[in-house]
Amino acid sequence: IRMVLIGPPGAGKGTQAPNLVNKFGACHLATGDMLRSQIAKGTDLGKEAKKIMDQGGLVSDEIMVNMIKDELLNNPACKKGFILDGFPRTIPQAEKLNAMLIEQNTPLQNAVELKVDDDLLVARITGRLIHQASGRSYHKLFNPPKEDMKDDVTGEPLIQRSDDNAEALKKRLGAYHQQTEPIVEYYKKSDIWSGIDASKKPTEVWEDILIALN
Ligand code: ADP
Ligand code: ADP
Ligand code: ADP
Numbered sequence: 001i002r003m004v005l006i007g008p009p010g011a012g013k014g015t016q017a018p019n020l021v022n023k024f025g026a027c028h029l030a031t032g033d034m035l036r037s038q039i040a041k042g043t044d045l046g047k048e049a050k051k052i053m054d055q056g057g058l059v060s061d062e063i064m065v066n067m068i069k070d071e072l073l074n075n076p077a078c079k080k081g082f083i084l085d086g087f088p089r090t091i092p093q094a095e096k097l098n099a100m101l102i103e104q105n106t107p108l109q110n111a112v113e114l115k116v117d118d119d120l121l122v123a124r125i126t127g128r129l130i131h132q133a134s135g136r137s138y139h140k141l142f143n144p145p146k147e148d149m150k151d152d153v154t155g156e157p158l159i160q161r162s163d164d165n166a167e168a169l170k171k172r173l174g175a176y177h178q179q180t181e182p183i184v185e186y187y188k189k190s191d192i193w194s195g196i197d198a199s200k201k202p203t204e205v206w207e208d209i210l211i212a213l214n
Contacts, residue, residue, distance in 0.1 A: 002081050002106055005083060006187075009169060010121040010169075014137050015137060015202055017083050029083070031086040035053065053163050091182055110194065134154075136153070
């Protein structure tokens with residue numbers, strides 16, 4: 001499968017992506033996870049990106065497009081297909097992705113939008129816990145780990161993202177509505193868009209994604 005997952009922060013992209021990977025055997029490219037790994041490694045790119053991310057802004061299109069291109073062309077796990085999570089986030093990113101995929105004769109097949117009203121996202125984001133190395137996410141109330149603050153799979157500590165606070169979320173939602181939502185119209189035009197009510201329970205959202213992909 002070759003698809004993009006679109007949705008505001010907290011919509012459930014990272015929660016649903018592993019289901020897609022299990023079902024279709026594609027690679028999962030989450031640009032936020034990729035940036036956080038640059039931050040953890042202390043690279044120059046990571047240092048630059050952290051300032052922007054903590055303020056709820058967007059990292060430059062050029063950096064993000066190069067990051068995704070590099071993975072899609074060189075990561076063998078992506079040869080079977082890919083699930084993009086958090087990319088594209090702007091019209092220029094969507095256009096550059098399209099041009100590259102058409103050049104490779106592997107056009108995008110699906111753009112799935114996870115729709116959740118802003119007022120539900122505050123609780124999701126402020127309660128989110130993540131396992132840094134894998135990107136696995138939990139929720140303090142909605143999906144607690146089996147052992148307090150520990151990843152179910154590795155037992156390693158869970159952390160709260162530094163941008164998962166109410167103030168940064170407000171800016172991220174602003175960026176989403178202004179810069180990312182226009183790509184929904186872009187994908188509707190090429191007839192590969194499906195919209196899902198992602199305010200439901202995770203299992204119900206997953207069922208609806210499968211129906212939409214059929
Ligand atoms: P995204 O990757 O779109 O930012 P996540 O998948 O990380 O979103 O989900 C954000 C938070 O909300 C996480 O803590 C996650 O456990 C929780 N969550 C995900 N899907 C749902 C859902 N359908 N209902 C309630 N909480 C959810
Ligand atoms: P969320 O799970 O809340 O949707 P992500 O983990 O996808 O957030 O992204 C975290 C931050 O990383 C974003 O707020 C933004 O600063 C940066 N980022 C991630 N992907 C992109 C992208 N495609 N373009 C620009 N900035 C990005
Ligand atoms: P109900 O009591 O209606 O059967 P649940 O107990 O399954 O619902 O879930 C309660 C809340 O937790 C709901 O908002 C649901 O979306 C959320 N939730 C359940 N499982 C998960 C999960 N794996 N990840 C994130 N949120 C979840």
